[in-house]
Amino acid sequence: MSVTHGREIHLVRYPQGEVRRDDFAVVERPVPSPEAGQVLVRNTWTSVDPGLRVRLREKGPEGYFVAFPLDTPMDGIMTIGDVVESRADGFDPGDTVWHAYGWRDYAVVTAGEEALRGLGTLRRLAVDGFPPQAYLGVLGGNGLTAYSGLLRVSGLREGDEVWVSAAAGAVGSIVAQLAKLRGHRVVGSAGSPAKVAYMLDELHLDAAFDYHDGPVGEQLQEAAPDGIDVYFDNVGGDHLEAAIGALRRGGRIAVCGSISEYDLAEPPPGPSNLFLLVAKDLEIRGFRGSSHLDLLDEMQREVGALLRDRKLIWRETVVEGLDEAPEALARMMRGETTGKTLVRIA
Ligand SMILES: NC(=O)c1ccc[n+]([C@@H]2O[C@H](COP(=O)([O-])OP(=O)(O)OC[C@H]3O[C@@H](n4cnc5c(N)ncnc54)[C@H](OP(=O)(O)O)[C@@H]3O)[C@@H](O)[C@H]2O)c1
Structure with missing residues (x-):
């Protein structure tokens, strides 16, 4: 040719x-x-x-x-x-x-x-x-980012309650489902009523909210009244601040992205409640999916099997x-x- x-x-x-x-x-x-x-x-x-x-x-x-x-x-x-x-x-x-x-x-x-x-x-x-x-998605970089971020970076432990932001998106929807499949209570957030319905009806999350519907901290409090143990952060900004407020002692944040800042010439000031990291022994860790290439084959095997069995959707x-x-x-x-x-x- x-x-x-x-x-x-x-x-x-x-x-x-x-x-x-x-x-x-x-x-x-x-x-x-x-x-x-x-x-x-x-x-x-x-x-x-x-x-x-x-x-x-x-x-x-x-x-x-x-x-x-x-x-x-x-x-x-x-x-x-x-x-x-x-x-x-x-x-x-x-x-x-x-x-x-x-x-x-x-x-x-x-x-x-x-x-x-x-x-x-x-x-x-x-x-x-x-x-x-x-x-390009679930069996590629998005799958690797979700898998490594949740299972390696966040230090997920049995019984942890998890909040995933941008949970109707490419990475977030995989994170949320992987956490559900491991038996965790999972809260998702995203930006429209249709996405809330998707998170509840198709991803079968335990609670979900539209971040446009009110202050994120208040909505998170309603969705997870007893607090959370892991926050998978795709958004940054007010979402990150809300997570720091809601995390229980020893809680962990896996920072995957900060999309709320990407279109802005000047990023807004960071969270105003950082002292809570000290007060509650919290951990916050950024990561790149590409730093965990050693997990690619494992992720493709596990996620591929879940897709074949229709236990995970994308x-x-x-x-x-x-x-x-x-x-x-x-x-x-x-x-x-x-x-x-x-x-x-x-
Ligand atoms: N660390 C890594 O290696 C790595 C790799 C891939 C992706 N990421 C990060 O992971 C995050 C998700 O990426 P993705 O590829 O899965 O994209 P995605 O979630 O499929 O798409 C991005 C979504 O972000 C939401 N969004 C946009 N502006 C927002 C705002 N101001 N506040 C809250 N939500 C907002 C939008 O959905 P709504 O309708 O919900 O607003 C949009 O659909 C991004 O932060 C990205 O940079 C990191």
């Missing part, structure tokens, strides 16, 4: 506040032929993640993935595709792979070259009974067409998507 040109999304301006479609451009460019050790991949699905918003800045947070430069392809976005031409050992045309050269319809990828701290390095997927895009919001990727990100940031947000490229 001879591919001469492909389309890529380029960032042309750093968004101020909410992401806008015209912060990006669709650019047609020649696709190089793969050299020795490389494969040419036709991308089929690409991921939309809150972490991308953090990189749409001139200077990203220290220690995080690098910020996206203007007017170049956006490297470092998880993507699924089919190999169309291979000059790399271990990869054949027709193989389904994941790699980190997303938001474009074709990519030339070097086998073995580390991407996204190893998570995005070119990898052939088994796709054993699951649709390939599951490897939902996708699919946006059609590469050109719509920026809009998909904006919609996700606004809370208009449920479960994993994906772009179907082809």
Whole structure:
């Protein structure tokens, strides 16, 4: 198959506040032929993640993935595709792979070259009974983040009561279900009545609330009158402060993300109740899913089995067409998507 040109999304301006479609451009460019050790991949699905918003800045947070430069392809976005031409050992045309050269319809990828701290390095997927895009969500980075954050970072113990914020989203919905399946009482929060219904009726959480319905601390108190032991933080801000207030002695916070800050030029002041960390012997620990790559195979085995047995469900919001990727990100940031947000490229 001879591919001469492909389309890529380029960032042309750093968004101020909410992401806008015209912060990006669709650019047609020649696709190089793969050299020795490389494969040419036709991308089929690409991921939309809150972490991308953090990189749409001139200077990203220290220690995080690098910020996206203007007017170049956006490297470092998880993507699924089919190999169309291979000059790399271990990869054949027709193989389904994941790699980190997303938001474009074709990519030339070097086998073995580390991407996204190893998570995005070119990898052939088994796709054993699951649709390939599951490897961008529940069986990929989101699954790993949920699994490692809950089971390793939060120090989950028998009988713990757990609160998960953004619990109708890609990571949160997996965390909440894994905790439920281990017998914990789980409270979820999210941003709409439909998401509250989803958390209660489909994820079978014990309590759920819409954070727009009143002060988060008060709603949490109602949902967990005796307090919580673990808070899985996807949101930061007022949610984090509420958790510190509600945690019982020896409670733990696994900080996965702070999405309430990502669109803001100046982050708001931190929680005003930090002394409670001292008073109640609380632990707070940030983490990256990609720091726990050693758990990837274990997670895929366990979560894969739960999916096959229909004990764990996952939902996708699919946006059609590469050109719509920026809009998909904006919609996700606004809370208009449920479960994993994906772009179907082809
Ligand atoms: N540490 C890691 O390695 C790692 C890896 C992946 C993701 N993450 C983090 O995990 C979190 C969830 O990521 P995800 O991929 O699963 O995304 P997601 O939950 O599927 O989508 C993000 C959701 O956040 C909610 N949100 C947006 N603004 C909010 C605000 N101001 N307050 C409260 N909720 C808000 C929206 O839903 P609502 O309708 O509920 O508002 C939105 O749908 C993010 O913070 C992300 O950065 C961390």
